[in-house]
Amino acid sequence: MTLQDIHSPADLKALSVDQLNDLATPLRDALLQKLSRHGGHVGPNLGAVELTLALHYVLDLPTDKIVYDVSHQSYVHKMLTGRMEAFTDPAKYDDVTGYTNPAESPTDLFNIGHTSTSVSLAGGLATARELRGEDYRIAVVIGDGSLSGGEAFEGLDHASAIKGNFIIIVNDNQMSIAENHGGIYENLALLRQTDGQATCNLFKSMGLDYRYIAYGNDLHTLVKALEEVKDLDHPIVLHVNTQKGKGFAPAEADREHFHFSGPFDRNTGASLSVNTESSYAELTASYLLKMMHDDPTVAVITAGTPGVLEFGPERRAQAGRQFIDVGIAEQEAVALASGIAKGGGKPYFGVVSSFLQRAYDQLSQDLALNNSPAVIGIYYGSILGMTDATHLGWFDIALVSNIPNMVYLAPTCAEEHMAMLDWAMNQDRYPVALRLPGGKLLSTGRKYPTDYSDLNAYMVGHRGSQVALIGAGTFYPLAEQVAQALKAEGIDATVINPRFLSGLDTPLLDELTEDHTLVVTIEDGVLDGGFGEKIARYYGPTDMKVRCYGVKKEFADRYSYSDMLEANRLTSPQIVKDILDIIK
């Protein structure tokens, strides 16, 4: 049987286990062929080839259900469920997303791109099954790295209450995105060392049945084990020991790099997209490393994504105990930062915009209510950031700036970013969030103030009249561009860098009413709950007109930057036209 013969899991059923096993090599080849050209999650999928084959051989989808945590190990599932060509035909590579997606197949139950959600979501399916008196099997595939997220713990804790078949496969490849951190990983190691026999067992201590599979890349073992548990009438954890990157030597050797990789050389693994340009993350990391060296009380925290912060293994080694990876546990990261600040340390927590969503209450209660002077560095908080529906960096302005006490800064270029970072790390009065600008690094060569303690003091880049353009963060240059274009129309527009997303410069806003009739806000995020609306509310009772630019509230998926900007009229010609229409 060739890959082209597999149109659905049913096609696997007639095969012997040996025949099924023969598919592993072509599946890996196809994966590597695509990923080496296209990029994607390499290691997690290579390690889960046999596991996925076994699941589809033993279970009956779509009647039975499989929920893949964070979807990082779902590519082979996609290949076996009617989407093979998206992995074998380069022209169709983008026919599928990188995540499970109900729009693609009835075997995908949920859109999932954040970790640690699978047990809870599948637990809901199991609850519905019970209430409806139905009878089907439910499996969850969750990596060891995802276990450290609070939602996964909550899900496992509740799982013991689930009635009927519920197979929680812990795909233990001994890695998170980078190495694992957390006390539970000692227990997983103990369980591996004792062939699952250790009596101190995390999963059993959560009330769950448990079984260990030492050879998780051996298909015969997997099929046998799944056959044995597939009709159990209660939840069980199947702890499966697999090898991340299995079958591709470079990915086996450098498991962190090949967790997710851009295009690479199919033979050597060498990256084909070497990026020598600097970035805001790179500048930030360099600054923080130096600061840590100079001040032993500085702590840089990540929740399992050191690479996002540009803290690769080398920098981590240099930072020593001052670099803290709490595992995928954003709630812990924010609360820890608050505690460190309260204890007199200087914490910086760097986090992807979309993942900060997992710590809203910690931002509010643990950090802001306690006014702890920690710094939250927000990465990919931009329309010009990640474009998957599960990773949109659009929502953090509404998330952060509407929490009392939070000071949310939006630098507009490298120089201002560094000035704000330096101020934030050296002040001890406010919880500060700092939004790394989107897009390529912009160096303006301009000088910026070093003190931002005069909260909500906007900076006037150019004082004109009639029209004021407030360009926040990434979009300040766009505001400047619009001002330039308006000159040709005889309008000398004021250009303002608000710097603060979390408050209004009311003296300045009042002053503008004297010789302006229109204020335009341009922000790099969703309009709803965002920055511009605060300006609109402030001017609401006055004669000042306000036009807000940002993106519409939606879960867009895999959009092109230019289309998204155009659709939301976030281009200079569109904004100029709108302005002329309003003030005409």
Next chain:
Amino acid sequence: MTLQDIHSPADLKALSVDQLNDLATPLRDALLQKLSRHGGHVGPNLGAVELTLALHYVLDLPTDKIVYDVSHQSYVHKMLTGRMEAFTDPAKYDDVTGYTNPAESPTDLFNIGHTSTSVSLAGGLATARELRGEDYRIAVVIGDGSLSGGEAFEGLDHASAIKGNFIIIVNDNQMSIAENHGGIYENLALLRQTDGQATCNLFKSMGLDYRYIAYGNDLHTLVKALEEVKDLDHPIVLHVNTQKGKGFAPAEADREHFHFSGPFDRNTGASLSVNTESSYAELTASYLLKMMHDDPTVAVITAGTPGVLEFGPERRAQAGRQFIDVGIAEQEAVALASGIAKGGGKPYFGVVSSFLQRAYDQLSQDLALNNSPAVIGIYYGSILGMTDATHLGWFDIALVSNIPNMVYLAPTCAEEHMAMLDWAMNQDRYPVALRLPGGKLLSTGRKYPTDYSDLNAYMVGHRGSQVALIGAGTFYPLAEQVAQALKAEGIDATVINPRFLSGLDTPLLDELTEDHTLVVTIEDGVLDGGFGEKIARYYGPTDMKVRCYGVKKEFADRYSYSDMLEANRLTSPQIVKDILDIIK
């Protein structure tokens, strides 16, 4: 020694343990005296009297630190740290808040009112201690009920990385607010049964040292145990078995009722604030119970607060497996609801506004992105709700309504609430949040539509001209009141019930521009990121003036309703005056 002689923990140091033990009775008496008049957390504090005495006897505050999870067991700590009179002098009862509060004492490290945060926050202190090369002891007191929250798990998982002394006291009184739910509680029971000797041990499986104390209300035992661990150089869990409500028979007997109680008879425990009025929660519970009876696929979910939903023991028994308490685990609750909806069930998750903050990402990713038709019932989402800084119900409009796909309904009275609830529970297209109005139950006798599938269609209560008043949820009657007062000024104002907090009725808003010059929004929450700002943004480029009412972004604490309304001009005379000023 009498209670009046205790001004700080230092006053305890000279006592023998027997003398210290003599304080337990007067401390309990004072607690009961205050709580029977004033209300508060009864059971948790009565159970922790000896534990708190022992902690302050063995540790040296404020040099050493204690962090109390959720503060429900912090009253005795307050009594021993300079705040005795707030418990012995009725005139001073309100000199202290119900939560630890750094403004009151240097022995209170954090404002804490949400559960499950203590280990993480204290872990931050320990990290700072290490980085600064300091040397002091850190203890955490966390109840067994709080363990089920994801943040607690994340904190425990990371705790094994903490260097130096770190004493995690699990105060196991075998109760959450109501009974515990979750697999870990089987393990706690096993540990109690085996005097802590069972080899399957949740805490050890998280990499932590562990010790069990069977007699957690015996001061000699506690002091001895704390003396033995107080200078350990690594984290340890001290699992202490205590009796909730200890020393007050009614609280020992009905531990759920006396977790938190209003005023009660000091002798019998009988409630002195019997409330026979109905409430939105009561109506909702009654509806849901009937619906569950009629339809076995309906599931009502709580995250450890069945009482908030008016699902006491009797209703829970009637609901059977259709009432699901996931423990204090809001992330699990939202994800579970999404999974149940996806599996064809009809889930309703009832949650306190402030606690929903713990599940922002689950609302976004697990629920809304997947468009699962679950219903989130939001309780105390109102300025007229809880007034503690840790429990403000002001932020949920910004939280929920800015997430794509979420439909957020704000009923204005009992009749409309029931109509919306009925629609939400019987539709299968949208994730719906429903905001129970604040204040007393309002029954208008009016009829309301039964279908809300025409999203964002506002309801015009009265069509006038010049001024339009959009009164959302709780504040619709205020809008009517303002309209009434405006009549006297010769203004026939339009009154609109927006019904939807999550979107705009743009045809109606456009139509208003024909014969209105001012639109006023009145909402029951913080202005920033809220409903009114969306209206202000929409009208920004037009001649329409907009004035938004709501509360200012701040962490107010223990405010009076009337002061808060007045300070934010949320009274009819103030609004009328503002309107006249604007349109004059």
